[in-house]
Structures are given as C-alpha cells and as structure tokens.
Ligand code: NAD
Ligand code: 572
C-alpha cells in the first residue's frame with residue numbers, strides 16, 4: 455500500500471476506511487508508539503454500524519481502536535519513565551489530572567477525559583500513535599503484545615469485581631458471556647470466588663465460558679426474569695452473593711436483582727437502553743446494593759500483575775487474528791458476532 459501510517463478511520467456510520475495518515479510527533483510528556491495489537495471492542499463495532507453510542511455521536515472522521523499494545527519509538531520532552539524500544543500496554547483514557555475527581559483518584563469520572571475512539575477523540579488502530587507516557591505500562595518480556603492489548607477489557611473486569619466486593623468464597627452470578635462477561639469470570643475466579651455461574655442466550659458463548667472455568671452455565675430461554683433467577687438459585691442452592699450484569703438486556707438486569715441474596719450486590723456493567731424498568735423495591739427491602747461502573751480506574755497495574763503472575767490466562771479469549779490491512783474483514787466478522795476477541799496486528 456506504500457503507507458507510512460496506515461490508519462482505520464471511521465468517516466461516518468457504515469463508512470470505515472483505511473488511509474495513510476500523517477505520523478505525529480509526541481508532545482511534552484507523550485511517547486510516539488509503533489502499534490502492535492489492537493482488539494476490536496463492541497463499541498468500535500457500534501460506532502461503525504450506528505454512528506453513535508447515546509450522546510456520543512461521530513460528527514467528524516474518527517480513528518477507531520482502544521484495546522492496544524505498542525512499542526515506544528520516540529520520547530516527547532520530559533519523558534523519563536520509558537525508553538525507545540519498550541513494549542507497552544496503552545490505557546486509552548487520559549483524564550485532565552486536575553479536577554476534583556482526578557485529585558481524589560477517581561479519574562475515570564473526570565468530565566474532561568479524553569478516551570480513545572470515543573467521539574471526538576481518535577483511537578489507535580493505526581501504525582503510529584502518540585499517547586501520554588504515564589498512561590503507558592511497560593510489559594515484562596514474558597507478557598505478549600496480545601496480552602498487553604487485553605489489559606483493557608481485563609481492567610473492566612478488575613474494576614467491576616472490586617466494586618462488587620468479590621472475595622474468597624464469593625458465589626458470583628455473571629449475566630452475559632461476551633468478552634466483558636468472560637473477563638469478569640476470569641477475575642472473579644482469580645479473586646477466589648468459590649462458584650461462578652454464567653447466563654447467556656447463546657449456547658456457544660456459554661460453552662466458551664465453561665471452557666474458561668465457569669462452574670455452571672444457564673441458557674436463558676425465558677423472558678420472565680423470575681424463571682431465570684429461580685434456575686440460578688436452584689443450581690447454586692441459594693441466591694448469589696454478587697451479580698455482575700454484563701449484557702445490558704433489561705430482562706437480564708431484572709434477573710440480576712431477583713437472583714441476588716439479601717445484603718448482596720448487583721454491579722451493572724452492561725449498558726443497554728437508557729431507561730429500564732426494575733424491581734427496585736424488591737432490591738431496596740432486601741438491602742441489595744445496585745452499583746454501576748464506568749470503565750476502570752487504577753486497574754491496569756492490577757490487571758498486568760494478574761497476567762504476569764499467571765493468576766489469569768486471557769490468551770484463549772483471542773479467537774481471530776487479522777493484519778491492519780484486513781481491518782474491514784475483521785470488522786465484518788465482529789459485526790456477525792463470530793468468535794470472542796478479534797485482534798488486529800498493526801505491524802507492517
Ligand atoms: P457482547 O454483546 O459481546 O456480550 C453481551 C452478551 O450478553 C452476549 O453474549 C449476549 O448473547 C448476552 N445476552 C443478551 N441478552 C441476554 C440475556 N437476556 N441474558 C443473558 N445474556 C444475554 O458485549 P461485551 O463486549 O461483552 O460487553 C458487554 C456490555 O458491557 C455492553 O453493554 C458494553 O457496552 C458494556 N460495557 C460497559 C462498560 C462500562 O464501563 N460500564 C465497559 C465495557 C463494556
Ligand atoms: O473499553 C471501554 C468500553 N467502555 C464501554 C463500552 C466498551 N468499551 N462503555 C459503554 C459505553 N459507555 S458510554 O458512557 N459512552 C459511549 C462514553 O455510553 C462507556 C463505557
């Protein structure tokens with residue numbers, strides 16, 4: 455293609471193009487990166503197919519990609535934490551570092567967050583990309599570039615399981631066996647959950663969850679949330695201590711509440727319709743806490759330690775691999791819901 459910086463640019467809904475873009479120089483505190491592996495996230499596919507997620511609308515061409523690893527090629531002024539040649543995982547959201555949320559360590563809630571591939575901020579599905587050095591994490595030699603890219607979804611699992619209070623002996627119910635349900639499964643098991651039960655409407659996704667270590671799987675066949683909650687309770691012998699909802703389907707969120715024990719916690723990870731009718735009084739009178747999560751905060755170091763120590767094996771999540779030149783094929787496959795994690799390799 456004769457390119458120097460082949461880049462996957464979403465011009466508008468349904469219009470994803472590979473083009474040669476300019477190679478940028480790193481600003482102060484930034485590094486220039488030669489991209490390695492970039493995973494396709496459901497949000498990348500959604501921006502491509504729908505042109506928007508909620509209020510985030512693609513109004514100008516935007517580079518996709520936010521689950522990424524890379525090699526440092528240049529240091530911007532003042533960077534001392536990394537050197538040229540370091541392999542890194544990229545935490546895609548860079549907050550303002552000054553607001554009250556940043557100052558109290560909850561930088562994921564920063565209103566001025568710049569998050570890759572969330573309009574109007576460009577992502578990193580390209581050959582070269584610049585990012586703040588303090589949001590790049592050096593990978594040990596034995597952690598692969600694909601594992602580095604998978605730190606991103608794994609961090610969602612780390613944050614959700616932390617907010618849920620998963621601990622030794624927890625009995626955990628995970629709704630939805632997509633990539634996000636699966637990273638929650640892996641994290642919950644690594645944190646010592648005694649039993650993890652997973653639901654989905656897709657039998658092949660449940661088989662995948664089983665192969666990753668789910669203790670029980672339940673195929674959701676009824677739209678009645680109490681039916682499914684009863685099945686979960688029958689298998690566990692009791693209601694779950696913790697439920698992590700990773701589908702966003704309204705009926706599944708209702709199931710999550712009914713299936714959680716008094717005094718337990720439901721964490722909402724999946725984001726579907728903005729307004730959902732819930733059995734909120736049922737949750738209130740049984741002191742079932744309902745918590746949300748917004749991406750992750752301070753989770754990359756933990757996710758990296760989990761992988762580097764061998765406590766978590768994310769490698770089986772990668773089911774398909776493409777080169778950057780094959781981006782459109784990769785997105786077509788992702789749109790069809792085939793496989794679990796589709797990885798794009800950006801090396802020439
Ligand atoms: P996905 O679409 O691949 O997975 C969702 C799974 O839920 C699918 O396997 C689907 O078959 C299953 N499902 C659908 N209806 C169901 C039902 N009634 N009961 C049980 N399972 C059902 O998506 P993903 O990439 O795994 O992401 C999951 C959700 O997490 C999405 O809504 C995404 O937007 C959200 N997400 C939220 C955050 C956050 O910060 N809160 C971060 C990342 C992803
Ligand atoms: O990896 C981060 C991520 N976050 C997702 C989805 C996929 N991947 N979220 C769901 C959509 N929201 S949002 O608030 N938004 C578009 C900014 O609706 C962010 C979190």
Ligand code: ZN
Pocket residue numbers: 495496497520
């Ligand atoms: Zn994502």
